[in-house]
Amino acid sequence: MKPVLLDVNLASVSLIFVYAAMAVYTISFLMFVFHIAQATSDKKSVRDSSSRLQRASFFVLGFGALLHGTGVTLRGISAHRVPWANMYEFSISGSFLIVLIFLTALAVKEIRVIAAFVNGFALLVLGTATTTFYVQIKTLMPALQSYWLVIHVTVAVLATAFFNIAAALAVAYLLRDWPWVTSSKSPIAVLIRRLLKAFPDSAKLERLSYRFNVVGFILWSFTLIAGAIWAERAWHRYWGWDTKEVWTFIIWTIFAGYLHANATRGWSGRRSAWLSLVGFAAILFNFTIVNLFFKGLHVYSGLK
Amino acid sequence: MAGSSSPRPSDHIDSEEVTSPDIGFRGWLRWFWRQLTSMRTALFLLLLLAAAAVPGSIYPQRSADPNGVTLYFSNQPELAPWLDRFQFFDVYSSAWFSAIYILLFISLIGCVVPRSLVHARAMVAAPPAPPKTFTRLKAKASFEGSTTTLDEAFAELKARRYRVVRDAKTVSAERGYLRETGNLVFHISLIGLLVAVAIGGGLSYSGQRVLIEGETLVNNLGSYDSFAPGTFFNKDSLTPFTVKLKKFEAVFDLQAVNVGTPTDFRATVVSRVGVNGKPKTSVIRVNDPLELPGANVYLTGNGYAPVLTFRDTNGNVSFSGPVIYLPQDANYTSLGVIKIPDASPKQFGVLSFYYPTVAKLKSGALTSAFPGNVNPAITMSVYVGNLGLDSGMPTNVFSLQVHGLKQVAGGKKHPKVELTKEGQTVELPENLGTVTWDSTKRYASLDVDYNPAQLWIFMFAMLALAGLIVSLLVPRRRVWVRKVSGGFEVGALAKGDDARLEQTVIDLKAKLATKVSKKVQK
């Protein structure tokens, strides 16, 4: 195989698009926050005008996603491969998919209100990616030269996106009947109470969160199997308890527990919502701490 | 709902409250079994398993990183033996980790067997009669109909692939039996998966061998540098084959931003299967093993093997051949060890570095600036004295115990022996003779792996995935339509999550109602 030609200039253009997307996401984030404030206002006239603001915010978010997607695509073109071979690329591609899936899932009316959360999360990921994880484009090392990189990683990112939306809904669900929020006179509690008025009722939140977790779990199961198949090709064994394999297993097991909790008397509702948050925390841990500080075969952060 | 014949564990969300245990030993046993096979236990064991897996990612594991364990022992001499006593360096084969998953699987079997029986009966049973009133159902509606409404309801539900029964006043229907089937397939496949993993691990073997260009691996125990057999391994499962490394090539990128990154490793091999097999040439790459009957051959590492010849002052050859140098960094600064017990007048050993592209650091020390063979050089430190090879104790060919030896080249007092060109011969100090760098070969580390259960493992995993998807996405739903005074009512009940439950009732009502009456519609 001849070494591919890396286009460093195009990689810089890609970075500019990513920065532009961050700027636009910042605007849409502020608009969403402002919208929630309007939607929960005591004045009816303010409330009524809020849906126009919400629609405008979605257009801004969509525009940001367009810039974001362009940045991701250019990164891939500049390196002649899929743009998710190191942590920086995984972050920009992953957050793009999260936004994209969220925009698609807007057909489900009840999840529109977590826009600020999803938007804020994507912004945070991009901020970390550009400041902490940034690396120059590189060609793929031989172990990553495989179509399994496309399959395994895409599905892992998709699963993460679904778990992310589910976690946002679980947070809203838990805030709903946290006694401090429901009864305290502290201004923060009052503010949260007001914000929560914009959310669907608890039963609906619980069910939506469950459904997103279900899709996430199916995708994660697939990630696990695809990873084992790839490991057999690249590392001559399908499973070897490498740190990354361990954490993929832990996450899978936590969410299997979550699904059980939903069917166990006394465990559905609050406890299973907590489990879903524990699972999502494990995903973030797996991506950040495990990638950066743990030893193992999956050393692809690209950082020294 | 689903009264006493519920197939589910006693604390399943759909079942009735648990009754207190019977008295007596058998009652106690039954109580214990019911606890073990309850949802709460399964949940607890799952979460415990997740937690128990964590230490294995924190502490180095003997199976994946034996050097890490050795290092841990030397860094933490106090703590390490304690951790070892509790098997923290072998988490995934430890007694406690095994105990958790074995209990989980006993619980799983205890849960799945009775559920399978109940489900098999439910598959042929008629849908249950409706509850006395629909007040407790979440999805329900009333409407006005005609004398043929029940017939229409029957036909409509049938067309929607419900299983339907009717009598004079009611139509009862159920769909989504596949949900439970999928759930059982999923759980049973997990058992199959575990069994296949266990059997496959027992029958498997894994052998490692470093091959220098021109060398041949024969698939028998003596041919491997290291060999890890499974518990039930039997020598007969070594299919006779040979693999000869013809050529090894590595491509490293030269572009400025990417300099030195490997882009391809290719081992060209000639394999023969059986005693008189035809030679077949193939290329092994990192994601692309050679598949032979009864084993796959993987490429796991590579490096340089300079061919060196040592002669004494009379010109007699005391050592000649390729030497495996182990890479120490990404630019293949490589360390080689040569021991020459037959040298005259005295034994000596050599610690040597190979630099594929030699460069000088500011400190004056040498390093390699690029992993490819652009401007290679070799340096040697020479140690004279008893190498300890005659004592009968096994020694590591890749290390030299310099303790007790006298250093005559390299170190603070003496210059190193330096070779800068292939074909060059230089003199060794202290009348030890000469060394010639004849040429440079490459070597490949190959891994030969055999696991007869791999296909089974794959199939159970796919079956589990399919079962899971069906179980989570197919809604299980019961629907009833019945005649009441003043019209009809329709009610529906889901087992588990069902996004379309309410919509089902709305659709049915729209289909069946002759006219929407203001009175009964609430």
Ligand code: HEM
């Ligand atoms: C190896 C251990 C286990 C794993 C990984 C596991 C995983 C899962 C998963 C992912 C689900 C949700 C998908 C589905 O509905 O099919 C599920 C459901 C279920 N599991 Fe397990 N399970 C395990 C052991 C058990 C045990 C021991 C029991 C019996 C106590 C059990 C009983 C159930 C039941 C009844 C459901 C259906 C829940 C519902 O009604 O929605 N599982 N399990």
